[in-house]
Amino acid sequence: MTIDACWTRLDQLKGAATARPILSLFDDPDRASGFSAGFDGMLFDYSKTAIDHVTRQALLDLAQAADLQARRAAMFAGEKINETEGRAVLHTALRAQGDEVIMVDGQDVMPQVRRTLARMGSFATDLRSGRIKGQGGAITDVVNIGIGGSDLGPAMAVLALAPYHDGPRCHFVSNVDGAHIADTLERLDPARTLVIVASKTFTTIETMTNAATARDWMAASVADPGAQFVALSSAGDKAAAFGIAADRVFGFEDWVGGRYSMWGPIGLSLMLAIGPERFHQMLAGAAAMDAHFQQAPLAENLPVLLALTGVWHRQVLGHASRAVLPYDQRLSRLPAYLQQLEMESNGKRVAMDGSDLARPSGPVVWGEPGTNGQHAFYQLIHQGTDVIPCEFLIAAQGHEPELAHQHRLLIANCLAQSEALMRGRSLDTARAMMAAKGLSGTELDAQARHRVFPGNRPSVTLAYDRLTPRRLGQIVALYEHRVFVEGVILGVNSFDQWGVELGKELATALQPLLEGADAAAKDGSTRGLIGFLTGR
Numbered sequence: 453m454t455i456d457a458c459w460t461r462l463d464q465l466k467g468a469a470t471a472r473p474i475l476s477l478f479d480d481p482d483r484a485s486g487f488s489a490g491f492d493g494m495l496f497d498y499s500k501t502a503i504d505h506v507t508r509q510a511l512l513d514l515a516q517a518a519d520l521q522a523r524r525a526a527m528f529a530g531e532k533i534n535e536t537e538g539r540a541v542l543h544t545a546l547r548a549q550g551d552e553v554i555m556v557d558g559q560d561v562m563p564q565v566r567r568t569l570a571r572m573g574s575f576a577t578d579l580r581s582g583r584i585k586g587q588g589g590a591i592t593d594v595v596n597i598g599i600g601g602s603d604l605g606p607a608m609a610v611l612a613l614a615p616y617h618d619g620p621r622c623h624f625v626s627n628v629d630g631a632h633i634a635d636t637l638e639r640l641d642p643a644r645t646l647v648i649v650a651s652k653t654f655t656t657i658e659t660m661t662n663a664a665t666a667r668d669w670m671a672a673s674v675a676d677p678g679a680q681f682v683a684l685s686s687a688g689d690k691a692a693a694f695g696i697a698a699d700r701v702f703g704f705e706d707w708v709g710g711r712y713s714m715w716g717p718i719g720l721s722l723m724l725a726i727g728p729e730r731f732h733q734m735l736a737g738a739a740a741m742d743a744h745f746q747q748a749p750l751a752e753n754l755p756v757l758l759a760l761t762g763v764w765h766r767q768v769l770g771h772a773s774r775a776v777l778p779y780d781q782r783l784s785r786l787p788a789y790l791q792q793l794e795m796e797s798n799g800k801r802v803a804m805d806g807s808d809l810a811r812p813s814g815p816v817v818w819g820e821p822g823t824n825g826q827h828a829f830y831q832l833i834h835q836g837t838d839v840i841p842c843e844f845l846i847a848a849q850g851h852e853p854e855l856a857h858q859h860r861l862l863i864a865n866c867l868a869q870s871e872a873l874m875r876g877r878s879l880d881t882a883r884a885m886m887a888a889k890g891l892s893g894t895e896l897d898a899q900a901r902h903r904v905f906p907g908n909r910p911s912v913t914l915a916y917d918r919l920t921p922r923r924l925g926q927i928v929a930l931y932e933h934r935v936f937v938e939g940v941i942l943g944v945n946s947f948d949q950w951g952v953e954l955g956k957e958l959a960t961a962l963q964p965l966l967e968g969a970d971a972a973a974k975d976g977s978t979r980g981l982i983g984f985l986t987g988r
């Protein structure tokens with residue numbers, strides 16, 4: 453079947469699929485087991501969606517027609533699938549286990565990957581043990597200065613793995629707003645702080661500005677500020693020009709995309725926090741997911757199934773956003789991490805060949821941890837006019853055995869939400885509730901309508917045993933591959949980000965106008981705002 457025929461088939465199926473209550477699919481006693489898939493201690497349940505056997509087959513056909521298997525093989529083999537930048541896409545090489553050979557431009561990239569990982573390991577071990585010191589004693593605090601992919605991954609993971617954090621405290625500065633670095637440095641002792649400048653390009657204005665501020669702060673207190681700086685970058689020459697010694701530069705290649713980079717040098721802050729061994733466990737978890745993605749049949753393949761639910765909800769049914777709702781406080785930065793991963797990857801309106809997309813681009817991704825979101829925006833999810841597919845994440849166990857009763861309450865809340873979304877509450881039930889409260893007549897009618905939940909709202913749930921380093925690696929790799937599959941089906945290049953360029957260019961051009969240069973060429977609104985903000 454051609455890909456166009458697959459889309460047409462899905463369009464034909466959507467009317468019947470959405471007219472039928474999701475709850476009615478559970479008349480089949482095997483619904484839950486038939487529409488979930490497991491892998492290595494994780495369970496992905498997509499039974500609370502309208503996807504049935506026929507729709508699933510149509511979605512799998514779509515993946516086949518998009519040539520998913522060939523594209524997947526091309527990515528893992530180091531082919532230059534990032535065509536608009538002429539680059540391979542090999543973040544998977546950063547976590548490859550064993551003695552794999554991965555060729556790019558006729559060269560095996562793995563020896564260099566292993567050398568860098570080993571250098572990171574020795575540096576982390578020496579710093580954590582106090583052998584590498586600051587000028588005022590052992591390093592107590594690490595400040596990672598980076599933005600986007602050079603911030604979100606390690607910041608998310610350091611928080612996620614807090615129970616394993618036995619190294620120095622880690623802080624993350626990203627925003628060019630001076631408030632961010634000022635508030636962070638205020639509490640720190642420069643003589644016992646390590647500053648990591650994390651920037652693939654070493655040109656990003658936010659990062660370079662914050663790095664200069666940190667260097668001035670350090671220089672005011674210690675004799676050799678450069679000695680307490682580390683760079684994580686593909687641009688070793690620029691890091692050297694900034695004054696960072698070569699043995700403190702951890703490099704990586706252009707085939708690691710920024711938002712896919714937490715597995716290598718960009719993860720150094722995480723490695724300092726949890727130690728090399730646990731960092732390796734996280735890499736091994738991600739590598740296990742890589743193997744599953746490559747080997748499992750499409751119908752049992754977690755990244756493929758997660759992607760197909762996404763395509764069904766966004767590109768077939770047209771739901772504009774999806775909510776990621778981790779019932780796991782330590783995954784509170786996961787939605788922000790996924791916003792970059794998913795929206796910078798698949799938020800595109802042209803296909804790889806430059807033609808307009810026939811389908812909507814990737815959805816808006818947003819979310820907050822449960823149960824907090826329940827007391828904020830779930831009102832809209834349950835009773836608003838738009839359907840928002842939800843993605844729940846929940847662990848069987850927390851890391852606080854003494855608070856197991858709280859964890860049970862957390863699980864109950866998570867399961868209650870997906871059930872409520874699916875089941876809803878009918879007008880009859882709402883009326884009966886109001887009648888039981890003594891209401892009658894028009895007042896009962898009016899009050900009952902506010903208490904109706906339409907239900908039939910889809911969700912998927914990713915359940916896992918515990919948020920260990922290995923499990924986190926698997927979860928993040930799962931989402932990376934989901935984004936890849938969705939990108940292949942859409943036909944976009946998931947690995948460039950041209951849409952961030954224009955704003956950067958205009959910001960650079962605007963800076964002199966804020967210092968008094970002539971703004972006449974700007975539109976009236978921008979001129980007016982410059983006038984207000986500069987008091988001129």
Ligand code: F6P
Pocket residue numbers: 599600601602650651652653654655656659710711796949952
């Ligand atoms: O926002 C665009 C972007 O290029 C992201 O893709 C990237 O993660 C971020 O900026 C930071 O880039 P760098 O690591 O080069 O400073």
